[in-house]
Amino acid sequence: MDSLITAASRALAAGDPLAALNIVALREDPPALALRGIAMAQLGDLPRAKALLQRAVKAFGRNEPLSRARCLVAEAEVALAARDLGWPVKVLEAARRLLEDHGDRLNAAHARYLQIRRLLLIGELDDAERLLAEQDPAPLPPALRAAHALVAAGIALRRVQAHRAQAALVRAQHAAREAGIEALSVEVEHAAQILEAPVARLIISGKEQPLKLAEVETLFASKALVIDACRYSVRGAGMTVALATRPVLFHLARLLAEAWPGDVSREALIAKAFRLQLSDESHRARLRVEIGRLRSALQPLANIRATPRGFTLVAEEVALLTLPVEDKHAALLALLADGEAWSSSALALALGSSQRQVQRALETLASENKIQSFGLGRSRRWMTPPVPGFATILLLPVSLGNG
Known part of the structure; x- marks a missing residue:
């Protein structure tokens, strides 16, 4: 040389x-x-x-x-x-x-x-x-x-x-x-x-507050039953129940957590979890089946009890952890918020989704002026400036099995 x-x-x-x-x-x-x-x-x-x-x-x-x-x-x-x-x-x-x-x-x-x-x-x-x-x-x-x-x-x-x-x-x-x-x-x-920016929102008994990462770590180590809407899981007693592949069960768990210590009516559960209006006994039967599955999945972390009008979550303390910004495409925005220019194929790989599905989401976000693109064809890249005021670390995807 x-x-x-x-x-x-x-x-x-x-x-x-x-x-x-x-x-x-x-x-x-x-x-x-x-x-x-x-x-x-x-x-x-x-x-x-x-x-x-x-x-x-x-x-x-x-x-x-x-x-x-x-x-x-x-x-x-x-x-x-x-x-x-x-x-x-x-x-x-x-x-x-x-x-x-x-x-x-x-x-x-x-x-x-x-x-x-x-x-x-x-x-x-x-x-x-x-x-x-x-x-x-x-x-x-x-x-x-x-x-x-x-x-x-x-x-x-x-x-x-x-x-x-x-x-x-x-x-x-x-x-x-x-x-x-x-x-x-x-x-x-x-x-x-x-480490210094809020990464999530905590909701307990209807009251909200932002949490930093260290506070989320403390919450996970507490005795509270945590309905984690960032990772689609339920945590408690040192255990984690992953519900990412069972969206109906997680939606029911979240609805019950939002109402805790009160209950949620059968009509509301069916309307929000199944997107149906309670009209006949078949809807009630389906709800009973899904509640039974959720009750089984949450053992021994918590129990679900029937009330005259619906169901309630039974636990000493229930905390709902949500994304700092609730958006249908939150994980996609989190990846783009690193300030780098991403291809749709790389985003699909990172999210574990199909490239066509990611492309549709990108077009939707672009039409809402949330992201921007440059280049054409294979050289097209997508990016967005970091969202001010909070960190996006909990929005990032994690393969099932990692925690």
């Missing part, structure tokens, strides 16, 4: 892409193409960065596997920044293994953190946590130690573990300060703001 390439590499490592470009802007050899691509990525020109890195991968070819693998890792990072979650993960894993086998442990660790960040975006928290546990950040340089701590904080945030997230962010802040990279410090600061 010549001295100019070395100097440009050091500039990029220090977070100074303009200095790197000044050194290699006019060069067309593979290492210069790769460094120019990384510089453009740091400057935010992701399409140009992607094109340069692809040229570098092709120029290195099969005869220089190590350099080619490093370019593939950089290309994967650009894809992640562009929210191209469909970028081939097997290619990244192959590049990581090659780097590991050749003793390039720093770039191999960087590739691993990219894999974990992708899993975090699509809600695969168990897999993300498993891979993170395999990484020892101690021997890594400050920038990668900050990346490790940021990923740990992200997992803790998604699991509603505010104290673990706070500790991880402190580690990330120290590492970012040691690295001296301003963009990294800004990323840590942005993550820390989530």
Whole structure:
């Protein structure tokens, strides 16, 4: 590696892409193409960065596997920044293994953190946590130690573990300060703001109040029966009953929680949960069946008792936790609120929905001026500025089985 390439590499490592470009802007050899691509990525020109890195991968070819693998890792990072979650993960894993086998442990660790960040975006928290546990950040340089701590904080945030997230962010802040990279410090600061913003609304006996993440964590650890409208589950006594795949049961549980300690009439339950008007005995029979299923699902957390006019939830304390903004497309808006430009295919992957369903939702939100798009066809991207006043961490999707 010549001295100019070395100097440009050091500039990029220090977070100074303009200095790197000044050194290699006019060069067309593979290492210069790769460094120019990384510089453009740091400057935010992701399409140009992607094109340069692809040229570098092709120029290195099969005869220089190590350099080619490093370019593939950089290309994967650009894809992640562009929210191209469909970028081939097997290619990244192959590049990581090659780097590991050749003793390039720093770039191999960087590739691993990219894999974990992708899993975090699509809600695969168990897999993300498993891979993170395999990484020892101690021997890594400050920038990668900050990346490790940021990923740990992200997992803790998604699991509603505010104290673990706070500790991880402190580690990330120290590492970012040691690295001296301003963009990294800004990323840590942005993550820390989530802990200080309301993430949900608490409703008890008809009274509402906003909650921060630490307060949600405390609520989950209390003796209260929590009807969690953020994750479509019921929590209590250290147990969680997932009802995301049983929407009618969750809707009934929410209606009962809203009325607690009072009851809800049969007419209201049928109208709101089934979207029907009580007109004959078949509707009452269906309600009895669904209430029986809900009663069975909630054992031993709570009981449901019949009253002369309807049903009531029986528990010492019942709390309803709702989204800070109740919107049909709340999870979609939460993903877009990170300020990045998303493709409809990436949003579909993150939400576990069909691309066509996501496209219809995007068009609806665009018609309501809640989001905006740019580009055409496959290059079309969607984004929205962060919603002021609250954090959206509890709106983000989590794969069933993660909590």
